[in-house]
Amino acid sequence: MTNTASTITTVVSLDQLLAAVRELRISGRWTRAADLLDAADASDARDRARLAVAAAEVALERDWFGGTSLAGARLDAAERACGEGKEARPQGDWELDFLRLRHGYLGLVRVDGRFRPGPDGKDPAALTALRTSAENLRGRAPDAVRRGWAEMYLGLVADNLLAERDLAPAHYEAALRAGESGDDLLSREALRHLGDHDHDSGDHPRALERWRRATELGARAGTVPGTLSQQLLLAVLARDTGDEAGAAALAREVARWAGAIGAVTTEAQANAFLAGADPTAPPSPGAAGR
Structure with a gap:
């Protein structure tokens, strides 16, 4: 019996395709998301630009959680696609420029595969x-x-790159207000970092409230790697309150799940936590940070 490949042609709108890719991206299914985008064919320059920008976003998310270095080439390809004509640029240049910002931030906060916040050793310009x-x-x-x-x-640039920690919460509060208008991922991100400030100031009940809410919002939005990284912060609080057994049990599950989906940076953080590291500890001068 011979198996032959078959091709099914169906009509899916670009908006539907990009919505499906987004769900795959935030759930950590980066290979499938990239494959879908690479298989899509668009005759319109604006549509090709949207596909290329979406592919760059998938690559960037994979770089962040999976420790890869794919986004640079994808961003260059998106730049070319968006440059086919001024009218082809999605949302002006905003979406692409925002990805460039995120990529630049990642390149400055992660050095040699490790998170190294703070301005030490980095180009001030x-x-x-x-x-x-x-x-x-x-x-x-x-x-x-x-x-x-x-x-x-x-807020992240002030907090993690410029050592201007006192300026960051106002930016996070503004982000939280914007997220409450309809973006659970933005709200999650803001709560995550506001809770970090609560934790560092010793207000553990407030940090717990914010981190639990961030975990809930991340799960509702479908971000599997993001929810795992948030669970690790709950393990930090468990350790802080004397529940070492609970903290270790949670961190082991985070490491196991993160490893299963290829979120190697979260897996490494969880294993470091199990070895005694604090992923929320502020960096000391000249030392590696969180």
Whole structure:
């Protein structure tokens, strides 16, 4: 008996395809998401640009959680696709420029595969340019949610790259307000980092409240790797309150699940936590941070 491959032709709108890719991306199914985008064929320059930008976003998410280095090439391809004509640029240049911002942030906060926040050893001009880019994106954001994402990154740059920790919460609060208008992932991200400030100031009940809510929102939005990384923060609080057995049990499950889906950075953080590291500890001068 011979098996022959068959081709089924069906009509799926680009919006439907991109919605499906988004769900695959945030759930950690990066290979399937990229394969779907690469298999799509579009005759319209605007549609090709949207596909290329979506592929760059998938690659960036994989780089963040999976430790790969795929986004640079995908961003260059998206730049070319968006440059086929001014009218082909999705949302002006905002979406692509925001991905460039996120990629630049990742490149500065992760060095040699490890998270190394703080300005030590980093080009001051690159740090300033990253903040300027975020400010520019905030100013020309086409809606409140995207303005909120720019605020989020202004907070992250201040917090994790410029050692201006006191300036970050106001940006996170602005991001949270924007997220509450309809973006659970943005709300989750803001709550995650606001809870980090609560934790560092010793307000563990407030941190627990925010981190539990962030975990819930992440699960509702479908972000599997993001929910695992959030669970690790709950393990931190369990350890802080003396429940070492509970903290270790939770961290072991995070490591196991993260490894199963290829989220190697989260797996490594969970294993480091089991070995005694604190993923929320602020960096000491010249030392590796969280």
